[in-house]
Every structure is written in C-alpha cells, then in structure tokens.
Amino acid sequence: MTSQRPTSVDIVEVGPRDGLQNDSHLLSTDAKxxxxxxxxxxxxxxxxxxxxxxxxxxxxxxxxEAVLARVVDLPGVSVxxxxxxxxxxxxxxxxxxxxxxxxxxxxxxMATRNQGTTALGLVETWSDLxxxxxxxxxxxxxxxxxxxxxxxEGEVALDRVIDIARAVAESGVDxxxxxxxxxxxxxxxxxxxxxxxxxxxPGVPMRAHFHNTRNTGYxxxxxxxxxxxxxxxxxxxxxxxxPFAPGATGNIATEDLVSMLERDxxxxxxSLEALRDATCWLEGEMGxxxxxxxxxxxxxxxxxAA
Amino acid sequence: MTSQRPTSVDIVEVGPRDGLQNDSHLLSTDAKxxxxxxxxxxxxxxxxxxxxxxxxxxxxxxxxEAVLARVVDLPGVSVxxxxxxxxxxxxxxxxxxxxxxxxxxxxxxMATRNQGTTALGLVETWSDLxxxxxxxxxxxxxxxxxxxxxxxEGEVALDRVIDIARAVAESGVDxxxxxxxxxxxxxxxxxxxxxxxxxxxPGVPMRAHFHNTRNTGYxxxxxxxxxxxxxxxxxxxxxxxxPFAPGATGNIATEDLVSMLERDxxxxxxSLEALRDATCWLEGEMGxxxxxxxxxxxxxxxxxAA
Numbered sequence: 065m066t067s068q069r070p071t072s073v074d075i076v077e078v079g080p081r082d083g084l085q086n087d088s089h090l091l092s093t094d095a096k097x098x099x100x101x102x103x104x105x106x107x108x109x110x111x112x113x114x115x116x117x118x119x120x121x122x123x124x125x126x127x128x129e130a131v132l133a134r135v136v137d138l139p140g141v142s143v144x145x146x147x148x149x150x151x152x153x154x155x156x157x158x159x160x161x162x163x164x165x166x167x168x169x170x171x172x173x174m175a176t177r178n179q180g181t182t183a184l185g186l187v188e189t190w191s192d193l194x195x196x197x198x199x200x201x202x203x204x205x206x207x208x209x210x211x212x213x214x215x216x217e218g219e220v221a222l223d224r225v226i227d228i229a230r231a232v233a234e235s236g237v238d239x240x241x242x243x244x245x246x247x248x249x250x251x252x253x254x255x256x257x258x259x260x261x262x263x264x265x266p267g268v269p270m271r272a273h274f275h276n277t278r279n280t281g282y283x284x285x286x287x288x289x290x291x292x293x294x295x296x297x298x299x300x301x302x303x304x305x306x307p308f309a310p311g312a313t314g315n316i317a318t319e320d321l322v323s324m325l326e327r328d329x330x331x332x333x334x335s336l337e338a339l340r341d342a343t344c345w346l347e348g349e350m351g352x353x354x355x356x357x358x359x360x361x362x363x364x365x366x367x368x369a370a
Numbered sequence: 371m372t373s374q375r376p377t378s379v380d381i382v383e384v385g386p387r388d389g390l391q392n393d394s395h396l397l398s399t400d401a402k403x404x405x406x407x408x409x410x411x412x413x414x415x416x417x418x419x420x421x422x423x424x425x426x427x428x429x430x431x432x433x434x435e436a437v438l439a440r441v442v443d444l445p446g447v448s449v450x451x452x453x454x455x456x457x458x459x460x461x462x463x464x465x466x467x468x469x470x471x472x473x474x475x476x477x478x479x480m481a482t483r484n485q486g487t488t489a490l491g492l493v494e495t496w497s498d499l500x501x502x503x504x505x506x507x508x509x510x511x512x513x514x515x516x517x518x519x520x521x522x523e524g525e526v527a528l529d530r531v532i533d534i535a536r537a538v539a540e541s542g543v544d545x546x547x548x549x550x551x552x553x554x555x556x557x558x559x560x561x562x563x564x565x566x567x568x569x570x571x572p573g574v575p576m577r578a579h580f581h582n583t584r585n586t587g588y589x590x591x592x593x594x595x596x597x598x599x600x601x602x603x604x605x606x607x608x609x610x611x612x613p614f615a616p617g618a619t620g621n622i623a624t625e626d627l628v629s630m631l632e633r634d635x636x637x638x639x640x641s642l643e644a645l646r647d648a649t650c651w652l653e654g655e656m657g658x659x660x661x662x663x664x665x666x667x668x669x670x671x672x673x674x675a676a
Contacts, residue, residue, distance in 0.1 A: 066561040069558065247667075250633040251373075259372060278630070279626040280626075282586055282589045283557075283630065286593070324556050324585070327558075328556045329558065357583065357584050364554045
C-alpha cells in the first residue's frame with residue numbers, strides 16, 4: 065500500500081530571508097534582487113524576501129526595504145516579509161507587501177530571548193495584527209517557531225504548539241506553519257504534529273518549514289505532504305539557519321525538494337533546470353558551495369554513462 | 371493518521387565494503403579491522419566487511435581475506451562479504467563467513483559492464499550458488515542492484531526487478547534487498563517497489579540499500595520502513611558509492627539513520643554516541659570530513675544553549 069500525497073504543492077522560497085539572514089557573507093542589494101528574479105523565473109510563486117528586524121541586530125536584512133521595492137511587483141509572484149512585531153507590520157505595510165509571515169514561538173525562553181516577550185505575548189501581538197492585516201487585505205501566514213524542539217528548553221510539548229495554533233486561528237489566519245527551527249524533527253513526529261494541527265484548526269491550510277541539520281529534512285517534507293500539508297518552505301541551495309537559534313543549519317534545498325517531488329509525481333510548477341542554474345550562480349555570489357545536492361549531480365532521468 | 375513503522379530494525383553496516391571500495395583513500399588493513407571493531411562495539415550486529423572482487427580491478431578490497439580473518443569471529447556479529455560469482459563464493463567459504471550477499475543486477479548493461487554476463491546470467495549463477503550456500507549453512511542475502519534506476523539504461527521497469535526477485539526466491543534465499551545503487555529513488559517509488567516485492571515473494575524478509583546522492587536517502591529509508599522492510603543498509607559517516615556506477619555517492623550515514631530512528635521510536639540496538647566517536651575517528655583516518663551530519667551537531671535531545 066502506498067501513501068497519499070497531493071498532486072501538487074506550493075513551495076515558498078525562503079532563501080532570501082532565512083538563508084541570507086544567517087549567513088556571514090553579506091550579499092549586495094543588487095545580488096539579492098537578482099536572486100529573487102531568478103527564483104521567480106524558475107517558477108516560484110511565493111518568495112519570502114526579507115525580515116523586518118532591527119538592522120543593528122541583523123545587518124543582513126538592513127536593506128529590506130530597498131530589496132522589496134525592486135521585487136514587490138514581480139508579475140505572478142507573492143513577495144512576503146517576516147514580521148515579528150507591530151513595528152515590522154508597519155514596515156510591511158509601507159513596503160506594499162500583499163502577504164506577511166508573522167512568527168509566533170512555541171517556548172517562552174525562545175520568545176524572550178529573541179523578541180523580549182513570552183509565547184503568549186506574541187499570540188497577543190498577533191491578535192492585534194491579525195485584524196489590521198485583514199483590514200489591509202493581506203494574506204496572513206503565521207509560523208510557530210521551534211515547534212519540534214527548542215535550543216533553550218529542549219523538547220516542546222505538542223499541547224503547547226496546539227494551544228498557540230488555536231489562539232492564532234481564533235484571531236484570524238490564512239495559513240499556519242510549523243517550523244523545525246533547529247532541525248530536530250523526524251518523520252513520525254511530523255506526522256503526529258500535523259495530524260494534531262489538522263484536528264485542532266480544521267480548514268486552516270498547513271505549511272511546514274524544515275532544516276536539514278540532522279539529515280531528516282527531506283524525509284520530514286515527505287511526511288508533511290502525507291499529513292495534509294500543502295505548502296513547503298525551502299531555500300535555494302539549502303542556504304539558511306537562524307541567527308537566534310544556536311545549532312540551526314540550512315533549510316532543505318529548493319532544487320533537491322523539487323527533484324524529489326518531480327520523481328514522486330507531486331507538481332510544483334518549478335523548473336529544476338532553472339533552479340540548478342540559479343544555485344550555481346548563487347554559489348558564485350556566496351563564494352562557496354552550498355549544501356544542496358541536485359545542482360551538482362546529473363539530472364535524472366538521464367542516462368549518465370554511455 | 372500516522373504511518374505504521376516497525377518497533378525495531380536491523381541495520382547492516384556496509385561502510386567497510388561499499389564505503390571503502392569506492393574511495394580513492396586506501397585504508398590500511400589495521401584501520402579496516404579497527405573500523406569493524408568499533409562498529410561492533412557500537413552495537414552493529416551485521417557488518418558487510420569485504421567484497422570478493424578482482425584485486426587488480428578494486429585494489430581497495432585486495433586485503434579482503436586478511437581483514438576477514440581478524441573479524442570473522444567477533445562475538446555476536448555476523449560478518450558478511452559481497453559475492454559476485456562462483457569464485458567469490460569460494461573465497462567466502464574459505465574465509466569461514468556465515469553470511470553472504472550475492473549481487474543480482476536489474477539491467478543487462480550494468481550486468482555486462484560489471485560482471486560480463488546478462489541479468490539472467492547472474493540469476494542462473496545464483497541458482498547454483500543458492501544450493502551450495504544452503505548446504506554450507508550460510509545465511510543468503512541477495513541484493514538486486516540498480517533496482518530504482520541504472521546509470522547506463524536509465525529508468526528500470528518494476529516488472530524487471532520483480533521477475534528477478536521471483537527467480538532468486540525460487541532458487542532459495544533468506545532475504546532480498548533492493549539497492550538504489552546510484553541514488554535516484556524517491557519515497558513514493560520506494561513504497562511502490564517494496565509493496566510489489568512483498569506481493570511477489572511473500573514471507574521473504576526485505577532489505578533496502580540507499581545512497582544519499584540526491585538527498586532522498588533518509589526519506590527513502592523511512593519509506594522502506596513504512597513498506598515492510600526490516601533491514602536497512604548504512605555506512606559509517608556516509609562513506610560510499612560504487613566504482614562501477616558513475617554518479618553514485620555515499621550511502622546513508624549509519625549515525626544519521628540511528629539518530630532519526632531513535633527519535634521516531636524505532637529501536638536499532640546501536641549506540642549513537644559510539645557511532646559519533648567512530649565517525650570522528652574514521653574522519654581522522656580518511657583525512658577528511660564525511661557526509662553524515664549527526665557526528666557534527668549537538669546530540670538531541672539536549673539543551674543546546676544556556
């Protein structure tokens with residue numbers, strides 16, 4: 065017996081945000097714009113292009129507005145920004161985004177360390193922003209960070225994640241994402257948590273965010289698809305991490321995810337060939353090889369040797 | 371709804387064979403023996419320690435008999451060797467192995483290039499060896515190579531794999547493995563092929579062999595476990611490849627597999643800590659970092675930051 069998977073999936077490219085914000089290599093504004101344009105040309109329809117954080121704390125995102133101004137009108141693409149608080153929400157509005165990703169956090173220690181408030185405090189922030197975002201006509205995605213484990217508190221109880229999801233849904237939301245911020249999720253755990261999420265907030269589209277820190281990222285992506293998730297995050301080349309989460313490494317690579325899904329008959333509308341080219345270009349910009357594999361092996365199906 | 375997985379799995383360590391035979395770095399006989407001893411101490415109960423190939427063609431395996439003589443009696447461990455033909459079978463007998471892995475091949479081109487005969491020719495070789503191995507009291511595992519794709523012929527029809535499996539089972543076998551020799555399998559494909567194998571040869575234990583070439587190896591391992599496979603191959607550090615299969619890269623890493631399975635409540639009887647130590651030791655011997663992740667990240671569960 066084989067598992068049920070959707071016939072298609074939406075991939076959200078998070079490389080320009082999650083990828084670059086954790087990298088010691090500062091990409092120029094021009095290069096960021098070029099990266100986003102290449103991703104759009106490859107077929108990405110949702111691109112998380114910036115994070116509205118304090119530029120003194122995260123210099124990689126200091127040019128957020130400059131980048132967004134040049135890509136927000138890319139045809140057919142929803143460009144989004146990561147919003148952590150009311151200040152970030154104002155910046156998203158000013159940048160004329162049509163989609164925001166708000167970050168809730170499953171543990172108090174992580175919330176306090178990164179955002180100076182508790183997990184519940186962030187839920188309260190969202191209850192205010194949810195209304196304002198709806199009034200502004202924005203698509204509202206909320207990510208629950210450290211939903212599979214926390215670098216400060218260790219294991220995170222599923223009940224805690226579900227309580228936050230319920231509160232977020234009550235305030236209003238168009239999509240809820242569970243994020244494995246530090247790469248400790250495994251496939252059975254992914255099945256269990258998304259099954260519980262689907263029961264807790266029926267009808268709310270589910271999204272998943274995985275890091276390949278312990279080599280389980282692609283297994284988790286497949287588990288998510290088998291569990292009702294219809295939106296997956298990935299980053300070009302597998303760039304990524306989290307400056308506030310010790311031990312986090314790269315996201316799953318967009319090109320490796322597309323390569324796996326294509327062969328498993330899950331359509332993404334994205335060109336693997338264009339992604340491979342974009343990754344090679346990005347590696348030139350970053351000055352190093354990135355963790356993804358697909359850009360460096362012969363595409364399949366293909367006869368590799370005569 | 372969550373998937374069914376077994377409560378425990380047997381892992382066959384193939385690093386000393388599949389890992390080393392493809393590596394340009396020649397490990398000394400002493401280091402190979404040390405590697406195998408460390409694996410046994412970590413809890414591995416099945417170790418593929420050598421391949422009976424032509425030493426002129428594969429110098430990495432030239433000391434097969436010398437290695438085997440020093441590890442064949444490790445208590446509680448079944449040390450096996452890869453057998454490609456009658457000559458290899460004789461060498462396995464002479465080395466006093468109690469377990470052999472014979473290699474069948476799903477495509478004629480791969481069989482001809484590597485073993486100078488057709489896929490059917492190898493099945494016929496097995497029909498002879500199966501009886502002799504049974505008479506000698508050996509555990510008989512047969513691997514069907516390139517079962518998910520061939521570097522020479524491209525896609526491999528499932529019917530072809532199943533026909534070979536049926537013929538192998540008719541000759542007698544204690545376990546059949548499907549090998550993704552070049553790392554092109556994906557989870558849905560793994561589910562489909564093992565479901566078909568289970569129907570074709572009911573009652574024959576199923577084993578799986580994956581390479582992480584395109585970052586699908588761990589997703590495939592999880593898919594195999596959800597499809598009735600009870601034995602998984604892996605190599606310490608993710609060493610590996612195939613000298614005769616262009617484009618093949620490392621096996622899935624034993625420590626990363628154990629790390630994933632532990633968290634998903636699938637017991638392997640293997641110590642992750644001992645594997646991490648062994649990988650770090652092996653990296654010193656090989657003079658480079660290996661592809662596995664688990665030896666280089668903080669073990670989980672653990673609070674990573676104060």
